[in-house]
Amino acid sequence: MSNMKICIPVSGINENPTMDNRFGRASYFCIYETEDDSSVVIQNPAVEARGGAGLRAVEFLVEKQIKAVIVPQLGPNADRALRAAQILIFQGESIPVKNLIVKWRNEDLREI
Numbered sequence: 001m002s003n004m005k006i007c008i009p010v011s012g013i014n015e016n017p018t019m020d021n022r023f024g025r026a027s028y029f030c031i032y033e034t035e036d037d038s039s040v041v042i043q044n045p046a047v048e049a050r051g052g053a054g055l056r057a058v059e060f061l062v063e064k065q066i067k068a069v070i071v072p073q074l075g076p077n078a079d080r081a082l083r084a085a086q087i088l089i090f091q092g093e094s095i096p097v098k099n100l101i102v103k104w105r106n107e108d109l110r111e112i
Contacts, residue, residue: 003035004067006104008097013041016096023071024054024078030097031064039097054078058085070100070109 009026010017020026024046032039046056054074058081061069068088082089090109092100103109 003033005065006032006034006068006070006101007061007064007066008032008070008092008100009044010041010097016098017041018096019070019072019092019094019100021072021094023069023074024049024052024057026057029057029061031066032097032101039101052077055081058082058087061085061087068104070104 008030009020009023010028010030011020011026013028017030026044027047028041029044030039030041044057045060046053049056054077058078062085066087068090069082070090070092072092072094074082074089089112090104091112092109
């Protein structure tokens with residue numbers, strides 16, 4: 001498996017945050033780095049956007065060189081933007097990030 005960065009929308013900053021049920025308006029993003037099994041939680045700059053939060057979030061992820069996202073659901077604009085940026089999309093569930101990463105590594109998450 002090549003090294004890549006994976007983004008998961010999360011609702012809080014802690015050791016093992018749970019996935020947020022939103023993408024573009026999630027408060028934070030957890031960025032997981034497969035190369036060294038590290039993660040960092042950063043504020044989503046699109047959370048306060050008046051409109052187009054999903055698109056602004058995708059632009060931010062492109063800048064961060066994200067190669068995949070694990071999300072519960074996506075709006076049509078965010079979905080199109082992620083696909084246009086060639087970012088892989090995996091179906092997640094509202095469980096802690098570390099559990100999602102284990103599922104992703106075991107190929108137990110469905111690519112959508």
